[in-house]
Amino acid sequence: MPERAAAVPLGAVAGRGASRWQPHHLWQLELLATLSRRRALAIKMGFPLLLVIPLAATNAPQFFAGMLLTILIAMVGTVGTGVNVTRSRGSGWLDRLAVLPIPAWRVSLEIFFAGWLVDCLQATLVLVILEIAQRPSPLVILATWLLALATLAFSGTIGLAVATLTDNAGEAMLFLAVILAPLLFLSGLFTGVPAEGVRYWVAQILPFSYLSDGFQLVLHGNPPYGSPGAFLLAAPVFLLVSLAACAALGRPLMARGA
Amino acid sequence: MxxxxxxxxxxxxxxxxxxxxxxxxxxxxxxxxxxxxxxxxxxxxxxxxxxxxxxxxxxxxxxxxxxxxxxxxxxxxxxxxxxxxxxxxxxxxxxxxxxxxxxxxxxxxxxxxxxxxxxxxxxxxxxxxxxxxxxxxxxxxxxxxxxxxxxxxxxxxxxxxxxxxxxxxxxxxxxxxxxxxxxxxxxxxxxxxxxxxxxxxxxxxxxxxxxxxxxxxDSLGGTREIRLKSRSPLPLQAMASVAGVEKVASTGEGATVLARQRDGLLADLLATMGDLDRSLLDLSVREPGLADCFLRITGKALDA
The missing domain is CATH 3.40.50.300 (P-loop containing nucleotide triphosphate hydrolases)
Incomplete structure (x- = not known):
């Protein structure tokens, strides 16, 4: 590689703050920026509690409780990533990242990863409250927690995919609703999973059906379809598929607006 | 280089x-x-x-x-x-x-x-x-x-x-x-x-x-840029026919004229305007710059 141009000599410089830890990777920068928005973060962490505390404290019907908590996780993942990335493009931030010597797949993965970490905090908080209120077995809570994290990753990928379609945050919300609603239906969240047929098989490849089962297991101890062992196997699969999809979305994501 | x-x-x-x-x-x-x-x-x-x-x-x-x-x-x-x-x-x-x-x-x-x-x-x-x-x-x-x-x-x-x-x-x-x-x-x-x-x-x-x-x-040696602001549209064609005028371009609020410097240039330009000179708001003459090069070469004003 050819030599770089010599920097202009600038003389002595004060080093105030230079030794402080600074973000070197995009995910660190994005995560720090999110954590710095204290009020937004407090609202983000607080609003699931409005749903989970009444559900955990009362004997809400098992099916509806599982459905509501799964929709909550799905919305957290899709809306968080989708709207954030769409806004980033609108502000010109993605334009700036696109001309850095960082491959598109890594930009996509790092943005996704930073959002996912914050979403995981939210989901963990939900699971902690359920653990305190319901006292399920450690295996059950671990399996459901992992499923929730995998579902957040899957939902975040949907959000990222939507961000490749539009530059408008409002439009992104509409796209998300249009995509998410049928996926939740096909996962059996509204009607239950049929014992056979296309809908049965579709439900097997979507994480929402597993997560709904997981929440029902946590809340009432008797899942209709799955078992903790199956959840533990499914979670890493969904996580890996989501990461691969995120990386693949990097190029279309950065190409939009180019 | x-x-x-x-x-x-x-x-x-x-x-x-x-x-x-x-x-x-x-x-x-x-x-x-x-x-x-x-x-x-x-x-x-x-x-x-x-x-x-x-x-x-x-x-x-x-x-x-x-x-x-x-x-x-x-x-x-x-x-x-x-x-x-x-x-x-x-x-x-x-x-x-x-x-x-x-x-x-x-x-x-x-x-x-x-x-x-x-x-x-x-x-x-x-x-x-x-x-x-x-x-x-x-x-x-x-x-x-x-x-x-x-x-x-x-x-x-x-x-x-x-x-x-x-x-x-x-x-x-x-x-x-x-x-x-x-x-x-x-x-x-x-x-x-x-x-x-x-x-x-x-x-x-x-x-x-x-x-x-x-x-x-360097190509602009001996020329002047004349900027006119007017309430009414200016007779650009007539202005372009004045001796020494190289380019005339309409701007949002009047016109920019690039011309070889000579005695009587401004008087001749104003004469083309007839009664319109009453609507003239401002007239300035200055050493030409890059914007005038653009006008001379492209025939268009940068701020048009």
């Missing part, structure tokens, strides 16, 4: 509405500061985005440092687009640290850059508290963070106050004299006259002229 830093061959990039740029040929050598000058919609930003690897040409090709590898080029290019997007909640120092590391530089390069961009005192405050001008300075610091060999700037003086423009001019002059190559998209001709070594005029997506700044300014 140094080796070829940028080579553009028949580059074309068109949008669905037909606007865009090309075909354009351009070669930039090390140490040059090339200004892409043209009115809004002339394609200079589109061209700059292709040079910055942000857009892919529909046709033609770009070579950076004798290579077509876009990724390798990005490691040696600093880019400032018009958007001032940052991680607003974080400090200038944090933003700069990220861009420095992404450009292959270390944290130690941050403080000299913050000093150079006059942001060191506020480096630990969140960017959200910065003015537009400060954000523009930070953008330049971030673009320079990886010690790039080529700097690409899109409308760098946009939104800068007089002090900000003076600062930018000084930084670019210092950097270019240290060997930095730059390509600037702008229609701020006064700025170009102070920093550029070469000027390319773009009109309707095509490059209509490419010459050194000195060559262009």
């Amino acid at each position: 140094g080796e070829a830093v940028l080579e553009v061959e028949r580059l074309t990039r068109r949008f669905k509405n037909g606007r865009g740029v090309g075909p354009v040929d351009l070669s930039v050598r090390g140490g040059e500061v090339v200004a892409l000058v043209g009115p809004n919609g002339s394609g200079k930003t589109t061209l700059l985005r292709c040079l910055a690897t942000r857009s892919t040409p529909d046709q033609g090709r770009v070579r950076w440092f004798r290579s077509r590898d876009r990724r390798a080029a990005r490691a040696q290019i600093g880019v400032v687009f018009d958007a001032t997007a940052h991680a607003d909640e974080l400090s200038a120092r944090s933003n700069l640290a990220f861009f420095a590391r992404a450009g292959g530089a270390s944290d130690e390069s941050s403080d000299p850059l913050l000093l150079e961009t006059e942001l060191l005192e506020v480096a630990d405050e969140p960017v959200s508290s910065y003015s537009y001008g400060m954000r523009r300075r930070l953008l330049l610091a971030e673009a320079l963070a990886g010690s790039p060999r080529l700097l690409l700037l899109d409308e760098p003086t946009l939104g800068l106050d007089v002090a900000g423009q003076r600062w930018l001019t000084r930084v670019l002059q210092e950097r270019s004299s240290a060997g930095l190559t730059a390509c600037i998209s702008t229609n701020d001709t006064e700025f170009v006259e102070q920093v550029a070594t070469r000027v390319c005029f773009l009109v309707d997506g095509g490059m209509v002229h490419d010459a050194s700044l000195q060559e262009l300014l």
